[in-house]
Amino acid sequence: xxxxxxxxxxxxxxxxxxxxxxxxxxxxxxxxVRGLVHRQATAERARKRGLARxxxxxxxxxxxxALVLLALPLDQLLEPSRDLLAALPPxxxxxxxxxxxxxxLAAWEPLxxxxxxxxPMAGTAEAGVEAGLPNLFRGRPWVATPTTHTDRxxxxxxxxxxxxxxxxxxxxxxxxxxxxxALISHLPVFVGAALLRSAERGAEVxxxxxxxxxxxxxxxxxxxxxTRVGGGNPELGALMARSNRKALAEALGQYRLALDGLEExxxxxxxxxxxxxxxxxxxxxxxxx
Amino acid sequence: xxxxxxxxxxxxxxxxxxxxxxxxxxxxxxxxVRGLVHRQATAERARKRGLARxxxxxxxxxxxxALVLLALPLDQLLEPSRDLLAALPPxxxxxxxxxxxxxxLAAWEPLxxxxxxxxPMAGTAEAGVEAGLPNLFRGRPWVATPTTHTDRxxxxxxxxxxxxxxxxxxxxxxxxxxxxxALISHLPVFVGAALLRSAERGAEVxxxxxxxxxxxxxxxxxxxxxTRVGGGNPELGALMARSNRKALAEALGQYRLALDGLEExxxxxxxxxxxxxxxxxxxxxxxxx
Numbered sequence: 169x170x171x172x173x174x175x176x177x178x179x180x181x182x183x184x185x186x187x188x189x190x191x192x193x194x195x196x197x198x199x200x201v202r203g204l205v206h207r208q209a210t211a212e213r214a215r216k217r218g219l220a221r222x223x224x225x226x227x228x229x230x231x232x233x234a235l236v237l238l239a240l241p242l243d244q245l246l247e248p249s250r251d252l253l254a255a256l257p258p259x260x261x262x263x264x265x266x267x268x269x270x271x272x273l274a275a276w277e278p279l280x281x282x283x284x285x286x287x288p289m290a291g292t293a294e295a296g297v298e299a300g301l302p303n304l305f306r307g308r309p310w311v312a313t314p315t316t317h318t319d320r321x322x323x324x325x326x327x328x329x330x331x332x333x334x335x336x337x338x339x340x341x342x343x344x345x346x347x348x349x350a351l352i353s354h355l356p357v358f359v360g361a362a363l364l365r366s367a368e369r370g371a372e373v374x375x376x377x378x379x380x381x382x383x384x385x386x387x388x389x390x391x392x393x394x395t396r397v398g399g400g401n402p403e404l405g406a407l408m409a410r411s412n413r414k415a416l417a418e419a420l421g422q423y424r425l426a427l428d429g430l431e432e433x434x435x436x437x438x439x440x441x442x443x444x445x446x447x448x449x450x451x452x453x454x455x456x457x
Numbered sequence: 458x459x460x461x462x463x464x465x466x467x468x469x470x471x472x473x474x475x476x477x478x479x480x481x482x483x484x485x486x487x488x489x490v491r492g493l494v495h496r497q498a499t500a501e502r503a504r505k506r507g508l509a510r511x512x513x514x515x516x517x518x519x520x521x522x523a524l525v526l527l528a529l530p531l532d533q534l535l536e537p538s539r540d541l542l543a544a545l546p547p548x549x550x551x552x553x554x555x556x557x558x559x560x561x562l563a564a565w566e567p568l569x570x571x572x573x574x575x576x577p578m579a580g581t582a583e584a585g586v587e588a589g590l591p592n593l594f595r596g597r598p599w600v601a602t603p604t605t606h607t608d609r610x611x612x613x614x615x616x617x618x619x620x621x622x623x624x625x626x627x628x629x630x631x632x633x634x635x636x637x638x639a640l641i642s643h644l645p646v647f648v649g650a651a652l653l654r655s656a657e658r659g660a661e662v663x664x665x666x667x668x669x670x671x672x673x674x675x676x677x678x679x680x681x682x683x684t685r686v687g688g689g690n691p692e693l694g695a696l697m698a699r700s701n702r703k704a705l706a707e708a709l710g711q712y713r714l715a716l717d718g719l720e721e722x723x724x725x726x727x728x729x730x731x732x733x734x735x736x737x738x739x740x741x742x743x744x745x746x
Binding site: 370410 | 578579580597598600627629632633634636637638639640641642644645646647648649650651652653654655656657658659660662665667668671672673674675676677679680681682683684685686687688689690691692694695698699702705706707708709711712713714715716718719720723724726728731732734735736737738739741742744745746
């Protein structure tokens with residue numbers, strides 16, 4: 169298979185954390201990267217950071233690209249602009265990188281013949297044109313969710329690109345992907361956010377003088393870790409919840425069952441049962457690391 | 458005030474993470490530290506690590522101590538042995554270091570005239586005689602929960618000792634302390650454990666081929682952080698829950714309200730409300746760091 173993207177320009181639409189990191193890695197491989205961004209100021213910063221060989225706010229920058237990576241925020245991705253659609257080179261492989269796959273496929277598969285839905289599982293808490301890092305994808309899963317309509321050759325092109333960036337290629341159906349990320353990525357946002365809110369409220373009800381200050385003074389690294397994603401980017405959290413509503417609602421149902429089980433052991437004073445359940449959870453955790 | 462523990466031996470009962478760390482710091486201050494442990498093998502390892510000047514399995518090692526720190530696991534602390542009680546020097550300041558305060562006070566205040574209940578908020582995931590670290594308490598809160606029965610001079614002795622180890626002294630009533638740690642320390646154990654269990658079960662129900670493997674492969678640092686304390690020491694988690702049952706049950710009630718609120722926003726498709734709530738949680742988190 170010829171990896172056309174090694175010989176012809178590669179387009180990256182959006183140069184934030186994911187797009188910028190991909191740009192840096194592709195540039196390091198010596199490729200001709202073309203970046204498309206919304207604003208002039210972003211284009212200038214992206215140029216200075218060397219995220220692409222050419223950066224423009226004009227979709228025409230994508231002309232001649234053999235492959236275009238859509239590294240847009242989920243809301244923009246789900247409602248692609250006419251200008252962007254018009255500028256995508258006919259015949260190019262178009263791939264997205266978003267964290268929810270079924271709605272992206274529903275939006276894009278009817279529009280673009282060689283569309284590939286993917287999700288590199290990598291990131292930091294940062295966002296924006298300064299956030300991109302080299303080697304962000306190295307050793308991380310890079311999931312693809314092909315359908316019966318997916319062009320196998322286009323899928324192979326993306327697989328080769330993900331491999332060139334050090335990602336571990338994984339294929340599954342979009343529904344399974346969205347259920348999995350609901351459980352291991354979107355549910356933790358709700359779980360941690362609820363912990364923050366309950367630590368605040370629980371120190372106020374019933375009222376006790378000085379308790380709100382005390383909980384804040386005593387919170388340690390365990391509390392900080394458990395609430396890191398729950399206290400993270402609210403726009404991203406809300407957008408992921410919206411785009412993966414059904415799977416997240418199911419995940420919350422499972423979470424409620426698990427929490428009910430622990431609470432019941434506590435209220436029944438079943439200390440042997442509680443110890444066993446916590447031992448089970450301790451043994452489970454390494455499977456997810 | 459004369460800090461007698463600077464001139465006479467200081468006893469440490471139990472030389473695990475907390476007791477061993479205190480031993481190292483007190484030894485570094487040039488004090489005469491006497492360690493009491495259960496087993497000969499532990500005594501030998503503690504001597505090799507320099508956790509105390511004398512280490513013994515014989516409670517008589519505590520003779521002459523002006524101050525004795527009880528660094529025992531909570532279950533042993535709540536049911537003190539006759540031998541230990543008999544060996545505590547009359548008139549000495551006796552202080553505990555456990556993470557729940559009301560039941561410790563209930564057990565110890567009637568037994569010892571100069572008892573001081575304290576809780577240094579420091580720790581690592583490690584346990585046992587090899588776990589102790591120098592400077593573990595530096596810059597960390599060291600909470601004391603005096604009662605109307607507490608000997609003020611004994612309290613002052615402990616305050617000076619906590620200060621010598623770099624701890625930030627804080628005083629509050631035992632009930633407030635136990636409510637605070639239920640929210641910021643014990644609740645996160647349940648919250649994280651339930652997340653581990655629901656990630657396992659949610660990948661099985663409804664069944665989908667390969668999903669259990671997929672959730673494990675895709676779990677990233679966010680999932681790892683959110684479940685760190687939930688997948689931690691089960692004995693400690695169960696023991697803290699047992700000793701702080703009422704406050705933890707209340708904390709779980711508050712948590713359920715917070716989670717219900719988030720779920721309701723999701724199920725009502727109230728994306729503006731969800732964004733606002735996640736923004737509120739993001740703004741709350743720095744107050745706890």
